[in-house]
Amino acid sequence: MTPVVSEEYREKKKQEIIEHALVCFAEKGFQAATIDDIVKRSKMSKGSIYTYFQSKEDIYVALMNEKTEISTQHLKEELKKFDSSIEKIRFIFDIFKSQAGRSNWIDRVKVHTEFYLHASRDPDLRSLLIERAKHYYINVLVDVLEEGKMAGEIKTTTDSEIAANLFWSMLDGINFQYSALQDHYPYEDVLEEAKAMYIKSLM
Amino acid sequence: MTPVVSEEYREKKKQEIIEHALVCFAEKGFQAATIDDIVKRSKMSKGSIYTYFQSKEDIYVALMNEKTEISTQHLKEELKKFDSSIEKIRFIFDIFKSQAGRSNWIDRVKVHTEFYLHASRDPDLRSLLIERAKHYYINVLVDVLEEGKMAGEIKTTTDSEIAANLFWSMLDGINFQYSALQDHYPYEDVLEEAKAMYIKSLM
Amino acid sequence: MTPVVSEEYREKKKQEIIEHALVCFAEKGFQAATIDDIVKRSKMSKGSIYTYFQSKEDIYVALMNEKTEISTQHLKEELKKFDSSIEKIRFIFDIFKSQAGRSNWIDRVKVHTEFYLHASRDPDLRSLLIERAKHYYINVLVDVLEEGKMAGEIKTTTDSEIAANLFWSMLDGINFQYSALQDHYPYEDVLEEAKAMYIKSLM
Amino acid sequence: MTPVVSEEYREKKKQEIIEHALVCFAEKGFQAATIDDIVKRSKMSKGSIYTYFQSKEDIYVALMNEKTEISTQHLKEELKKFDSSIEKIRFIFDIFKSQAGRSNWIDRVKVHTEFYLHASRDPDLRSLLIERAKHYYINVLVDVLEEGKMAGEIKTTTDSEIAANLFWSMLDGINFQYSALQDHYPYEDVLEEAKAMYIKSLM
DNA sequence: TATGAATGAGCCTTCATTCAT
DNA sequence: TATGAATGAAGGCTCATTCAT
Numbered sequence: 001m002t003p004v005v006s007e008e009y010r011e012k013k014k015q016e017i018i019e020h021a022l023v024c025f026a027e028k029g030f031q032a033a034t035i036d037d038i039v040k041r042s043k044m045s046k047g048s049i050y051t052y053f054q055s056k057e058d059i060y061v062a063l064m065n066e067k068t069e070i071s072t073q074h075l076k077e078e079l080k081k082f083d084s085s086i087e088k089i090r091f092i093f094d095i096f097k098s099q100a101g102r103s104n105w106i107d108r109v110k111v112h113t114e115f116y117l118h119a120s121r122d123p124d125l126r127s128l129l130i131e132r133a134k135h136y137y138i139n140v141l142v143d144v145l146e147e148g149k150m151a152g153e154i155k156t157t158t159d160s161e162i163a164a165n166l167f168w169s170m171l172d173g174i175n176f177q178y179s180a181l182q183d184h185y186p187y188e189d190v191l192e193e194a195k196a197m198y199i200k201s202l203m
Numbered sequence: 204m205t206p207v208v209s210e211e212y213r214e215k216k217k218q219e220i221i222e223h224a225l226v227c228f229a230e231k232g233f234q235a236a237t238i239d240d241i242v243k244r245s246k247m248s249k250g251s252i253y254t255y256f257q258s259k260e261d262i263y264v265a266l267m268n269e270k271t272e273i274s275t276q277h278l279k280e281e282l283k284k285f286d287s288s289i290e291k292i293r294f295i296f297d298i299f300k301s302q303a304g305r306s307n308w309i310d311r312v313k314v315h316t317e318f319y320l321h322a323s324r325d326p327d328l329r330s331l332l333i334e335r336a337k338h339y340y341i342n343v344l345v346d347v348l349e350e351g352k353m354a355g356e357i358k359t360t361t362d363s364e365i366a367a368n369l370f371w372s373m374l375d376g377i378n379f380q381y382s383a384l385q386d387h388y389p390y391e392d393v394l395e396e397a398k399a400m401y402i403k404s405l406m
Numbered sequence: 407m408t409p410v411v412s413e414e415y416r417e418k419k420k421q422e423i424i425e426h427a428l429v430c431f432a433e434k435g436f437q438a439a440t441i442d443d444i445v446k447r448s449k450m451s452k453g454s455i456y457t458y459f460q461s462k463e464d465i466y467v468a469l470m471n472e473k474t475e476i477s478t479q480h481l482k483e484e485l486k487k488f489d490s491s492i493e494k495i496r497f498i499f500d501i502f503k504s505q506a507g508r509s510n511w512i513d514r515v516k517v518h519t520e521f522y523l524h525a526s527r528d529p530d531l532r533s534l535l536i537e538r539a540k541h542y543y544i545n546v547l548v549d550v551l552e553e554g555k556m557a558g559e560i561k562t563t564t565d566s567e568i569a570a571n572l573f574w575s576m577l578d579g580i581n582f583q584y585s586a587l588q589d590h591y592p593y594e595d596v597l598e599e600a601k602a603m604y605i606k607s608l609m
Numbered sequence: 610m611t612p613v614v615s616e617e618y619r620e621k622k623k624q625e626i627i628e629h630a631l632v633c634f635a636e637k638g639f640q641a642a643t644i645d646d647i648v649k650r651s652k653m654s655k656g657s658i659y660t661y662f663q664s665k666e667d668i669y670v671a672l673m674n675e676k677t678e679i680s681t682q683h684l685k686e687e688l689k690k691f692d693s694s695i696e697k698i699r700f701i702f703d704i705f706k707s708q709a710g711r712s713n714w715i716d717r718v719k720v721h722t723e724f725y726l727h728a729s730r731d732p733d734l735r736s737l738l739i740e741r742a743k744h745y746y747i748n749v750l751v752d753v754l755e756e757g758k759m760a761g762e763i764k765t766t767t768d769s770e771i772a773a774n775l776f777w778s779m780l781d782g783i784n785f786q787y788s789a790l791q792d793h794y795p796y797e798d799v800l801e802e803a804k805a806m807y808i809k810s811l812m
Numbered sequence: 813t814a815t816g817a818a819t820g821a822g823c824c825t826t827c828a829t830t831c832a833t
Numbered sequence: 834t835a836t837g838a839a840t841g842a843a844g845g846c847t848c849a850t851t852c853a854t
Contacts, residue, residue: 028324029234029320029321031232031234032234034847034849035848035849035850036848036849039816044814044815045814045815045816046816046849046850047813047814047815047816047851047852048813050849050851051814055849056849056850110320110323113316113320113379114320116383117232117313117317117383118232119383120313120382120383120384120385121230121231121232126383129384130384130387133384133387134387159392159396162389162392162396165388165389165392165393166377166393166396166397166400168376168380169373169377169379169380169393169397170372170373170376171376172376172380173371173373173374173375173376173377173379174369174373176316176319176372176375176376176379177336177368177371177372177375179323180319180322180323180329180332181323181332181336184336184337185368186364186365186368189362189365189368190365190368190372193362193365193366193369193404194369194372196404197369197400197401198400200400200403201396201399201400201403201404212838216838237822237823237824238823238824238825239822239823247839247840248839248840248841249824249825249841249842250825250839250840250841251838251839251840253824253825253826254837254838255838258824258825259824259825434730435640435726435727435730437638437640437641438640440826440827440828441827442827442828445837450835451835451836452828452829452836452838453830453831453834453835453836453837454834454835454836456828456829456830457834457835461828461829462827462828462829516729519722519726519785520723520726522789523638523719523723523726523789524638525789526719526788526789526790527636527638532789535789535790536790536793539786539790539793540793565798565802567795568795568799569802571786571794571795571798572783572799572802572803572806574782574786575779575782575783575785575786575803576778576779576782576803578785579777579779579780579781579782579783579785580775580778580779582778582781582782582785583742583777585729586725586726586728586729586735586738587738587739587742590739590743592770592771592774595768595771595774596771596774596775596778599768599772599810600775600778600779603775603807603809603810604806606806606810607805607806607809607810618817619817643843643844643845644844644845644846645843645844645845653818653819654818654820655820655821655845655846656817656818656819656820656846656848657818657819659847660817660818664845664846665844665846
């Protein structure tokens with residue numbers, strides 16, 4: 001067992017690399033971004049990067065596994081603060097809305113989208129993706145919706161699974177368009193409209 | 204001096220290359236797919252491909268410029284068949300639904316998504332993309348919605364531009380999730396749900 | 407035996423190709439110039455060019471074998487017009503001087519130089535080159551010099567072969583510098599100076 | 610952050626590549642010589658060569674910028690050793706004469722000639738060439754000649770610039786013929802004759 | 813651990829030449 | 834004879850990864 005300090009150091013270093021890699025991948029795409037790009041950005045040596053990660057792909061996967069504000073883990077905690085299901089859903093939309101100005105939000109969306117594409121081509125990653133989509137994102141929403149049905153907030157004819165899928169698909173689409181069109185896309189307005197529409201459809 | 208081969212022959216050849224390229228790009232992604240992959244698939248020679256296209260990117264762009272069932276040009280024509288705005292919107296959802304089984308629909312979506320990502324990084328392509336998004340897709344919907352408002356089908360408080368953006372974003376998101384998760388994604392059900400939700404929100 | 411007319415036609419065509427090829431080779435160099443360049447310039451088809459020449463190299467060699475104003479064949483005839491050896495030498499310098507303005511003189515020099523380089527690497531061409539240098543160019547001068555010695559115009563201590571070599575080397579060098587530096591090189595003045603110097607050294 | 614390898618190491622490596630490239634370029638010409646040829650000769654990896662040079666052309670230019678025994682820099686130093694202008698001129702001829710046996714002299718001349726041709730087609734390189742020809746080679750000779758005129762060694766009617774151009778053109782031509790014809794060319798004799806002729810013309 | 817030089821497989825593209833029409 | 838599409842070998846260059854220091 002290596003000492004804790006060393007482990008912390010490793011973690012800090014990995015995190016640093018991941019952050020710089022995110023920008024590189026967002027800027028050029030995973031394939032087009034080179035290790036040398038990350039080297040330049042992170043001001044680390046090429047060898048160093050390979051002490052912390054086994055391959056470029058490894059950095060990519062680590063980057064996607066990273067905790068973000070919208071990770072389900074974190075999301076679940078946050079949602080506990082609300083009693084109403086509708087409020088919970090409102091809250092999720094608002095989290096996205098609050099990302100609007102964030103400097104690296106578009107970067108994250110781009111990398112996320114590309115990673116989906118990438119993973120859809122790799123059997124192992126694809127399984128992981130499906131697993132995560134199903135058991136994490138979908139389930140978080142399904143729980144909220146079921147809860148809402150029980151509480152009488154949401155009409156019982158709603159198919160939670162379908163509705164949950166629609167929920168995340170819609171957000172994905174909005175984020176994606178935003179990441180591509182940026183200033184030419186009315187991100188916040190569309191999110192607000194989507195929120196109203198989605199909630200209306202549940203009631 | 205009449206050309207040895209007809210213009211139609213050239214067009215047929217280009218189309219052939221594009222079709223094989225679509226599969227290759229979908230399978231591996233634009234970057235990872237090699238000209239040799241296209242050579243193998245199309246059973247043409249490498250040189251031949253370069254007689255019809257200037258570069259790999261050129262094939263990519265041609266592929267995206269291709270007329271499809273969902274091209275706005277075609278869409279506008281089709282929409283004229285309907286009187287009601289709501290019916291028009293229903294129709295668009297149904298076009299997508301009808302793609303569900305189509306062999307290369309997922310390929311098309313993947314390539315479309317990746318192209319968006321790709322274009323968002325290239326100033327020239329990006330301008331083209333924004334132009335097209337705005338003046339084609341958005342406007343088609345805006346026209347339908349405005350028409351619906353005039354006809355009293357759609358509530359006048361609707362902001363057509365926002366609603367139009369939401370419409371296409373939602374479809375993009377649904378298609379994207381479908382292309383990534385495939386059998387694990389209830390494409391048709393989600394589309395049906397989205398249709399109901401969207402229409403409800405307009406009334 | 408094909409009819410004479412057809413042979414003339416072939417010759418005319420070949421000549422045409424050669425002329426366009428000269429410009430292409432001069433502009434880009436033999437290697438960098440492509441058959442397509444010649445196609446574009448000559449407005450013939452690629453296939454046509456290959457009916458008259460077996461290969462790019464073939465055009466190159468034909469181009470070098472072409473009769474020019476400075477070809478020894480032609481030169482010998484011209485020199486007969488002069489009685490004095492010194493006058494003959496003067497005349498040769500003046501031929502070069504008269505090329506100064508000629509539109510394609512620099513092209514010819516460039517192609518000539520490059521062909522020398524090229525031929526020096528190909529055993530067959532190299533033999534041809536040596537043969538031609540020796541038995542043609544050198545001998546023309548040697549004859550003139552020997553004649554001059556006999557006539558008492560040129561001092562008998564002159565080694566004709568060395569002097570002949572020096573003569574052509576000097577001209578080669580002057581032409582070469584001119585072709586490279588063009589307007590920045592005082593071609594005519596240098597030729598005049600060289601003429602004076604060379605003649606002085608013979609007497 | 611000290612570099613892992615010293616600057617001298619890098620310089621040594623570059624030099625090594627240049628030396629092998631010289632042979633390759635001389636053997637086949639710049640265009641025909643491939644990076645793989647240099648790889649084979651130098652026994653380095655392809656990637657390695659690209660760590661030290663940006664492109665094939667880059668190696669070519671570096672090769673031409675290299676210090677040689679006949680570089681003006683070096684020449685100027687050497688010429689200081691002589692008081693008499695005539696002696697200086699003699700000395701330059703003798704330097705060339707001393708190259709006669711040198712293993713890579715012919716290679717150098719070939720590459721030099723081809724580079725001139727090459728540079729005459731590239732605007733940037735052409736400017737460099739003209740600059741260098743004028744301000745270096747020509748000026749070295751002009752200085753010697755002017756000095757000689759002042760000292761009464763050289764007749765004052767001589768136009769130094771013309772004479773200087775003739776000087777280098779003549780040497781270029783002699784070297785070029787030698788490089789092409791090799792054993793079939795009486796290099797040393799021609800140089801000796803040229804020396805006598807040139808000096809005689811100055812007095 | 814840190815560094816960056818070394819490696820070489822792999823890719824896009826070019827182009828001389830062939831050949832069916 | 835004329836045309837230009839088809840061919841595929843070959844070449845310059847990149848870049849993920851390794852490894853000696």
